[in-house]
Amino acid sequence: MSTFKTEAIVLAKRSFIEDDRIYTVYSKSCGQLEVMVKAAARSTSKLAGHLEPFSVTQLMIARGRNLEKVAGANLVAAYHYGDWGSYTLASFASEVVIKLTKPGLADKRIYEILLKLLSFLAREGMLDLKRLATLRFTWLVLQFSGYQPNSNTSAFIRNLPQLSATAGEFLTRLIASQPVTIASKISKAAIQEIENYTKHYLEYILESEIKSLKLLAYA
Numbered sequence: 001m002s003t004f005k006t007e008a009i010v011l012a013k014r015s016f017i018e019d020d021r022i023y024t025v026y027s028k029s030c031g032q033l034e035v036m037v038k039a040a041a042r043s044t045s046k047l048a049g050h051l052e053p054f055s056v057t058q059l060m061i062a063r064g065r066n067l068e069k070v071a072g073a074n075l076v077a078a079y080h081y082g083d084w085g086s087y088t089l090a091s092f093a094s095e096v097v098i099k100l101t102k103p104g105l106a107d108k109r110i111y112e113i114l115l116k117l118l119s120f121l122a123r124e125g126m127l128d129l130k131r132l133a134t135l136r137f138t139w140l141v142l143q144f145s146g147y148q149p150n151s152n153t154s155a156f157i158r159n160l161p162q163l164s165a166t167a168g169e170f171l172t173r174l175i176a177s178q179p180v181t182i183a184s185k186i187s188k189a190a191i192q193e194i195e196n197y198t199k200h201y202l203e204y205i206l207e208s209e210i211k212s213l214k215l216l217a218y219a
Contacts, residue, residue: 011094031106050075092212093168
């Protein structure tokens with residue numbers, strides 16, 4: 001059985017068979033991967049603590065017939081979010097990466113901007129600024145993954161919720177990855193407009209619901 005090492009960001013986890021768990025990670029060298037950890041749900045597991053969502057881990061992975069298995073893990077950094085808003089934004093960013101990237105196809109740009117965002121979200125306060133940073137991250141991932149607005153999406157875009165002038169200008173800069181000089185002046189209402197617009201665009205592209213973004217209503 002061959003093995004390989006990679007640094008990865010843990011995006012999500014779910015139960016598998018009995019006490020086993022499946023972890024979805026985004027690897028710096030391999031892109032999105034699903035890896036299995038035996039007996040991860042047990043309190044005696046030596047690996048589970050290195051694989052909590054939003055943590056950065058050095059993994060040793062053993063290739064299997066159906067699933068890759070974690071043979072070793074060494075925690076590099078763990079990001080914790082003390083408020084609901086920051087946790088929700090981190091969950092949304094993870095969901096965006098899971099749904100927009102293809103398994104096994106690495107993009108170091110996505111890895112780097114996700115790492116930077118998770119670190120920023122772990123700071124105290126600044127929720128509105130964090131929401132803006134997460135929106136910028138989302139549109140960059142759309143761009144890197146080939147889902148940015150183009151002639152094929154123009155007809156749908158005309159049917160999206162109409163944006164105010166301020167929100168429209170800000171979103172245009174996000175899509176173009178231009179420096180945003182109005183970030184400190186944008187209102188919460190405008191941020192919500194852009195979030196709603198982004199949600200509709202993502203759901204059109206993915207043909208599925210974006211669950212984590214709904215949670216921002218409780219932040």
